[in-house]
Amino acid sequence: MQNQQLWENFIAGNKLAADTLDTKIADSWKSCLRAEIDPYLIKPQKILSAAELFNKQQQYSKLIEVVREQIKMFETNFILEKPVFILTDGTGNILWRDGNLQAQENANEFYFREGTMWTELNVGTNAIGIAIRTKQDEHVTSEEHYAFASRQWSCSASPILDEEGDVLGILDISTLHNDSAKDALFWLTMLTQRISNTLIREELERRKELLQYCILHQPNELLCDTHFKLVSIPEKDSERYELGNDIHNYIDAKTIYKSEKIYLKNKLIGYKMHIFTKSSQPNKFYYPGVPTTNKAYSQFLKRVLKLASSNLPIHLFGESGTGKEVLARTIHYNSAVGGGPLIALNCGALNQDLLESELFGYAPGAFTGSNVKGQKGKIEQADGGTLFLDEIESMSMRMQTALLRVIEEKSIMPINGEPRKVSFRLITASNLDLRTLVQQKKFREDLFYRIYVCPVQIPPLRERMEDIRQLIVAFCKKKKWHMNWQDKLYSISCTYSWDGNIREFNNFLERLYLFYELQQPTDTQIRQLIEEGTLAPDVQKKTATAFLGSTKHKLSSKSKAKEAEKLQEVLEQNHYHISKTADELCISRTTLYRKMKKYGLK
Template sequence: MSTKELWHTYVQSSQINQELLPNHIVESWEYCMNHDVNPFSRQGVEKVSGSALRTQKKTWAYLINIVKDEIRRLNEFFYIKKPLFILTDKNGVVLWRDGHEETRHLANEIRFSEGSIWTEKAVGTNAIGISLRTLQSVTVERFEHFAEASHPFTCSSTPILDGNNQVVACLNVSTMEELVESGYTLFALKMIAKNVQQRMAEVQLAEQKEAFLEALNLPFEQSILVGLDGKVLSVSDDVKELLVGSEGKTITELATFNKNRYTKHNLYQQEELIGFCYQLETKKLEPSFISFGITSQNERYQVFLNQLSQAAKSDLPIHIYGETGSGKEVSAKTIHFNSCRQSGKLVAVNCGALSENLLESELFGYAPGAFTGAKLSGYKGKIEQADNGTLFLDEIDSMSKRMQVALLRTLEDKKITPIGSDQEISVNFRLVTASNKNLKELVNQGKFREDLFYRLYVVPLKLPPLRKRQEDFEVLVETFCDKKNWHPIWKNKISDLSKEFEWEGNIREFHNFLERLYLYFPTKEPTRDELIELIAIGSIKINRMEETYLDERVEIINALESTNYHLSQTAEKLNMARSTLYRKIDKYQIEIIRR
């Protein structure tokens, strides 16, 4: 009896000879019958909305690109004619498809297209639905499909898992032609799924490590980062020889681990415990200056770092002015760990991310039951948490006038009163603030209190933007490549091209670009246009450095003329090192005229 005859018998009488069909097909037919799937359906009927599809495609854009890249790379392994490749999410929604025009046209006729839902409940027995339900790689041939719509097709599918072995998607290849070597097809699909999982795991691991390091208010030295599952995520460079091969093992499995020699620190992200840091207790000589971030080669940044180093030794309030993404939080961390308060906590608050009421409770805390939704145990505010340490207030310019008054009172009295409490609490902290706006201008515009300005603006520091630190592109690329253990032979091409752009989002924007580049081009060398496209998709406004060339040249000429071409005075006026001025005079071919 043919498969077609078996199908006709089953849909009419629910009778089936289980010995004549694969087990997964028998099981799926019964599943479809129990869920009242229409076997005579000629089209897919369920589809997500256009906006939902766009959201999903945006969410999984990196996965789609990895899959496309892997299909191109392993295409020779597919012994299949007129293939159509389909990628769905874990709910069976088609996110992407591409392949032979004839197969694609027939798929359109049955609504097997982007946005369609291709589960067993929606369209009957099919390879995608079975793979997502059973997490197995399967092939479903022609009349093995439960609904008539899919009878012209032979389909093979495999589930795609992430780094935590959770199903996130399904990869399918369909054809109208006879499948000669279904084993080879499944093998190729499983190879792609394995490679995709590995690349996703690398991204997840990097993101997790980054979150841990951000939560760690200590230098990452002689330390082990451990997840909630007890597995080692990363070890600092200075103990790697001692803990070779420790990543992935549980902390208790390490032969050299003795809990009595380590101090355990809990790591929190928005008050949620995300992991732990075990820090080896050893007496060692402390370096004279601890610097976070990259080792900059830029003269202007070195001037800034020297000023920061001197300011850190005092206990004076410091205000950092710098563009978005230029490294203000890293600078605050550097200040804290080079100050006399380094043994205390560094507590950071982004004032721009919170409403006035939320910021008030976040800074000052509240008593038990102070308001609806308050924790029964109350909440210790960030100011109190920073007692004997450093309080870092980012985007201080966004603070409302009422909150500015409250902060001013705290700085004057060295006391706070939690919301809903009548008890004053004495506090002693070092204040570091930051903004990407000019506080002086805000005071003149009446948008920032003058009395608070004088409390904050004791030691102002100006953080140079990335476009003024051309020498650092190579360092940033090299540091990123070292972290990822990724060293493409074409990496010089990255820094060379990057110098042509403004990077208004600074280091954060540049780092995001590098992440996309690593994700989409792990081995293949991108073209210049592909690199520019990767830069553009992450930029609000993409500007070439050439656009500022004339402006800077004119600025230097004007400064030279105003000082009668006195180079030292000109360099001071432009706030740049004299050697940098010489280099720019040469670069812009400016003629020196003495009157």
């Protein structure tokens, strides 16, 4: 029976007959079926964000560089029709792609591109996923793929191993409509061996240089290689630390560490590690957001700092774009576990099966297609630090029950594994009101009371409009944009409510920079760019303020009296400081002077 007919029968619910398929392929199909992977899936569940992909590419920059060099040297040996070269990390995240442009466009249609996790449990049976599992060269013909979208591709994959035999990455060659990729497997194997040898040789050279650095400088700090393995320990610390161990094994909730990169000839060769207890740290407030000039938001941040100093669970909620992740980082780095890991997971980005393995991890050999060494879950990774669960309202009832058990028992049970004790700070966030969800029986009441201990509602941007000026300044600094019309931009921006908050405002600034980096736009052009990114441009104009400096219609006598009263109040609060008053009212100084004259205020 042809593989196409086998596949159609299998996804229809029929069992595979013995010896009808290669054992690896048959096992993989069965694993996909158990994991309830949709064979007609187009968009995979797990795709890295732009920031996550950037960080991965930075982490594996040397691997990408070596792969590019080697492919350039040997690509003429690959006599293939429209090949596509794919490089992943050791867990299947696609880091880099090159090859025939037409074939790459076809690959984009089902997300076979940078940022996608190309594993068996994310996209079905494929050569990359099997090679990760077996650590061997693998070939998957078009009809052996589990997902329909991949069944026009023929793929060969070969692992790139480090000096300990662990999978550092996977190099794949894929072609359309035929199985010619199998013919390239010999050259692919040779290529990955050259890449592995190059990386191992350079790693040994880095270690040699680091040891020479130790001999020459005799540092008083702990020294680690680029993998954070200890290579030099001061005599005073010799009883506590052991050479070759991972430095992270010595970090707990009571300690904080900082790493200082060591370079030799512009090449990273290791790290100096500074480790100290929390109590020895200066009492400084860390806030990764833009500095605020709003009194109410300053008080809000003081409350956040107070909450951070406790070990109580915190729940963040508020409108979209208000900066929940920034607040989570603020809480973590100002807490007693600030020196430990901050592990974040968006619960709404994964289906419930993937969420379970991501949260709890799994033991070696837990299921077909899993990492042979097992995998630590996010909860275990957060041990000694903070676990941040965003969009927690997306959790199924089953997952809510599992999380509740972890919170109550302070231990986790990896899939097919043994219980493990964990200690972490829990921060959760939601876009929806959990109280309403509890009333609607969509969220467990007992879990609600476990995580809703310290609820924090993040104020929207329209309640701290003064900070728009700070956001503009920060954006210009980041872009090195020497804009001489910030006052005009600020005044116009303050006439909108920014329902998408900081995210919407930053999106607008990006558009503004794109179109008007070298010239000053008119007021109308600025407003047009603002309204391009709003959900409801006709209702986004700010109406909360009584100061209508940018409007042309007349005020009633009652409104005039109210405006004069408010103007007098703000002037007195700022001791008649004109610039501060104008900023607080989101109007220009000229408009303020005009209104003061109009109402006889001096």
